[in-house]
Amino acid sequence: xxxxxxxxxxxxxxxxxxxxxxxxxxxxxxxxxxxxxxxxxxxxxxxxxxxxxxxxxxxxxxxxxxxxxxxxxxxxxxxxxxxxxxxxxxxxxxxxxxxxxxxxxxxxxxxxxxxxxxxxxxxxxxxxxxxxxxxxxxxxxxxxxxxxxxxxxxxxxxxxxxxxxxxxxxxxxxxxxxxxxxxxxxxxxxxxxxxxxxxxxxxxxxxxxxxxxxxxxxxxxxxxxxxxxxxxxxxxxxxxxxxxxxxxxxxxxxxxxxxxxxxxxxxxxxxxxxxxxxxxxxxxxxxxxxxxxxxxxxxxxxxxxxxxxxxxxxxxxxxxxxxxxxxxxxxxxxxxxxxxxxxxxxxxxxxxxxxxxxxxxxxxxxxxxxxxxxxxxxxxxxxxxxxxxxxxxxxxxxxxxxxxxxxxxxxxxxxxxxxxxxxxxxxxxxxxxxxxxxxxxxxxxxxxxxxxxxxxxxxxxxxxxxxxxxxxxxxxxxxxxxxxxxxxxxxxxxxxxxxxxxxxxxxxxxxxxxxxxxxxxxxx
Amino acid sequence: xxxxxxxxxxxxxxxxxxxxxxxxxxxxxxxxxxxxxxxxxxxxxxxxxxxxxxxxxxxxxxxxxxxxxxxxxxxxxxxxxxxxxxxxxxxxxxxxxxxxxxxxxxxxxxxxxxxxxxxxxxxxxxxxxxxxxxxxxxxxxxxxxxxxxxxxxxxxxxx
Numbered sequence: 001x002x003x004x005x006x007x008x009x010x011x012x013x014x015x016x017x018x019x020x021x022x023x024x025x026x027x028x029x030x031x032x033x034x035x036x037x038x039x040x041x042x043x044x045x046x047x048x049x050x051x052x053x054x055x056x057x058x059x060x061x062x063x064x065x066x067x068x069x070x071x072x073x074x075x076x077x078x079x080x081x082x083x084x085x086x087x088x089x090x091x092x093x094x095x096x097x098x099x100x101x102x103x104x105x106x107x108x109x110x111x112x113x114x115x116x117x118x119x120x121x122x123x124x125x126x127x128x129x130x131x132x133x134x135x136x137x138x139x140x141x142x143x144x145x146x147x148x149x150x151x152x153x154x155x156x157x158x159x160x161x162x163x164x165x166x167x168x169x170x171x172x173x174x175x176x177x178x179x180x181x182x183x184x185x186x187x188x189x190x191x192x193x194x195x196x197x198x199x200x201x202x203x204x205x206x207x208x209x210x211x212x213x214x215x216x217x218x219x220x221x222x223x224x225x226x227x228x229x230x231x232x233x234x235x236x237x238x239x240x241x242x243x244x245x246x247x248x249x250x251x252x253x254x255x256x257x258x259x260x261x262x263x264x265x266x267x268x269x270x271x272x273x274x275x276x277x278x279x280x281x282x283x284x285x286x287x288x289x290x291x292x293x294x295x296x297x298x299x300x301x302x303x304x305x306x307x308x309x310x311x312x313x314x315x316x317x318x319x320x321x322x323x324x325x326x327x328x329x330x331x332x333x334x335x336x337x338x339x340x341x342x343x344x345x346x347x348x349x350x351x352x353x354x355x356x357x358x359x360x361x362x363x364x365x366x367x368x369x370x371x372x373x374x375x376x377x378x379x380x381x382x383x384x385x386x387x388x389x390x391x392x393x394x395x396x397x398x399x400x401x402x403x404x405x406x407x408x409x410x411x412x413x414x415x416x417x418x419x420x421x422x423x424x425x426x427x428x429x430x431x432x433x434x435x436x437x438x439x440x441x442x443x444x445x446x447x448x449x450x451x452x453x454x455x456x457x458x459x460x461x462x463x464x465x466x467x468x469x470x471x472x473x474x475x476x477x478x479x480x481x482x483x484x485x486x487x488x489x490x491x492x493x494x495x496x497x498x499x500x501x502x503x504x505x506x507x508x509x510x511x512x513x514x515x516x517x518x519x520x521x522x523x524x
Numbered sequence: 525x526x527x528x529x530x531x532x533x534x535x536x537x538x539x540x541x542x543x544x545x546x547x548x549x550x551x552x553x554x555x556x557x558x559x560x561x562x563x564x565x566x567x568x569x570x571x572x573x574x575x576x577x578x579x580x581x582x583x584x585x586x587x588x589x590x591x592x593x594x595x596x597x598x599x600x601x602x603x604x605x606x607x608x609x610x611x612x613x614x615x616x617x618x619x620x621x622x623x624x625x626x627x628x629x630x631x632x633x634x635x636x637x638x639x640x641x642x643x644x645x646x647x648x649x650x651x652x653x654x655x656x657x658x659x660x661x662x663x664x665x666x667x668x669x670x671x672x673x674x675x676x677x678x679x680x681x682x683x
Contacts, residue, residue, distance in 0.1 A: 011652075011653070011654065011667055012653075012654050012656065012657055012669060014667065015654050015657060015660065015667040015668055015669035015670075016657060016668075016669050016670055047656035047657055048656070048657075050657070184653060185650065185651055186651070187612030187613040187614045187615070187650065187651045187655060188612075188613060188614045188655045189651075189653070189655070190653035190654065190655055190656065192653075193653040225596050226649065226651065226652050226653065227652075227653060228665065261550075263555070263556065264555075264556075264559060265594075265596075266555055266558070266559070266594030266595070266596040266597060267594050267595035267596035268593065268594050268595065269650060280555065281552060282551075282552035283552035283553060283554030283555050283556075283590070284552075284554070284586075284589075284590060285589055285590055285593040285594075286593065286594070287593075301551065301552070342655070342656070343656060344614040344655030344656050344658065345613065345614040345617035345618065345655060345658060346617040346618055346658075347656070350655070350656025350657065351656050373618070382613055386612065386613060386650075416655070418613050418614045418617060418655065419617065420617045421617070424617065429613070429616075432613070432616070436612075436650065439650075440650070
């Protein structure tokens with residue numbers, strides 16, 4: 001019988017040698033005359049175990065990892081193809097606590113299937129959501145998403161169903177659009193990338209359902225250029241979907257049309273902001289537009305447009321299959337369903353953890369993540385990307401939901417969690433927030449364009465002890481101005497990490513030595 | 525449009541026009557066209573700006589504005605090798621700044637510069653989405669995670 005061996009094609013797995021491992025397995029299997037096929041699956045999201053090699057056995061899939069090319073000969077000799085025991089054996093992959101404790105709705109197929117196999121996709125429940133949507137009235141589909149409580153996973157958390165119903169109700173002279181924002185530029189986030197590389201048909205299905213629901217016939221998927229593997233996988237999947245009739249003039253022979261194409265960004269962080277992304281999709285500089293008009297009324301090329309994040313759209317098929325009530329049953333407060341958290345930075349077990357809203361940050365960082373990779377104490381955790389707050393180790397009992405984070409002057413954002421150990425200099429991190437804003441500002445709003453540069457200068461002065469008290473006041477004033485005077489989240493949220501450093505880590509500015517401001521002073 | 529591996533074609537207006545052609549009827553095609561031109565020539569030549577503007581019925585200012593706005597588009601041919609170190613937060617938490625300093629010293633350049641012989645360019649990036657296996661670098665587009673000083677040295681020496 002032919003043994004099936006899985007070696008991920010995910011770009012994180014490839015960054016630590018998955019291609020070499022896959023090549024070595026194929027080569028040595030040939031030499032040994034072993035009957036095996038290598039499937040390049042997505043990653044299970046236990047990234048510290050990559051390259052994670054799996055083999056299908058009668059007991060289930062057995063995992064080995066992290067595997068180096070040098071281990072392959074020994075693994076094959078030990079009986080890899082039978083799932084034999086070995087020092088690298090992890091046992092049954094689905095029984096590894098990190099995975100077993102998750103509730104994977106959106107990521108259910110990622111790492112399990114061959115991402116570009118339509119057979120695999122359908123065998124594992126793919127297309128069922130789309131078939132259900134095709135049998136429903138568009139308004140009923142929108143209503144289902146509305147009732148599920150699904151909120152935008154890109155960061156802002158706006159109810160997806162509200163956007164959809166606005167687009168459905170807005171007339172158009174010709175077309176409406178669905179735009180998927182896959183410009184996942186926040187450091188510490190990689191779930192969109194892993195989903196596109198690991199289960200591209202799910203995103204296609206979610207976008208198609210969105211199109212059918214609101215009456216849009218064209219979709220654009222805007223992927224950042226830093227994700228070449230995701231671009232290639234999505235382009236191939238879309239081509240296959242058009243050939244199969246899953247996309248095109250008559251989706252699944254329904255007589256209803258939906259076309260989809262990929263557009264590649266060009267290295268601008270601010271294009272992850274929806275209005276800048278629309279400008280970029282139109283072929284222009286990624287400069288933020290003022291709202292109103294909302295994209296739902298006049299978005300891409302002035303037409304009614306749904307703009308959603310990858311994980312928002314990818315959650316939709318599950319909701320249609322299982323019903324709004326089942327999704328609504330998960331989570332807490334006004335944060336319903338699951339969130340795909342990403343554990344990153346200085347963390348022992350980094351990867352993807354999909355859980356209903358409601359657990360604590362400590363559970364993610366310590367129980368799942370295993371603390372820092374360096375083994376030193378956790379000092380700070382930045383949640384929600386470069387525009388999110390730094391939380392001190394003492395605040396990790398915070399509940400994972402939108403409201404709890406807002407109440408703590410922080411944000412969940414896209415679910416990225418970056419851990420720092422006690423060697424971090426938080427004054428430098430505050431400076432970096434301003435430096436990053438100066439680098440990436442689109443330039444439209446003066447408080448962002450100029451303010452970020454001034455922010456770096458002022459922080460440098462405080463660090464150097466030049467009139468620290470006065471400059472600290474100036475920095476706070478500048479933060480207020482940026483929040484109030486910027487059109488989008490770039491300038492509006494850059495103060496968030498800066499203020500969090502002032503609130504929780506003021507000691508790192510080493511104030512007080514000149515007698516101007518006392519350590520831990522009045523900076524709330 | 526055939527070209528030999530690793531060979532940069534000589535600039536020609538006709539070649540640019542041919543690159544525009546498959547995108548002409550797309551919606552808002554300028555960025556797609558610029559990607560195509562850069563993939564072919566390795567950069568967006570000043571002379572290409574005028575041709576693209578003409579083909580897409582845009583002003584030269586509009587095309588120039590887009591080329592200069594996005595960090596991906598180059599107006600000069602690239603070095604033979606480009607090293608991009610990630611300096612975003614997740615990589616910072618795992619010592620990215622020390623690796624940047626190491627690369628600067630080893631290559632004798634600052635970030636954004638190329639070596640005196642013009643062969644290697646050192647650049648920075650803000651996130652490759654490999655944040656669980658930080659720090660990360662790309663060398664000529666190939667991504668490496670869990671980078672450490674020894675591995676970075678080996679990668680730079682192999683250039």
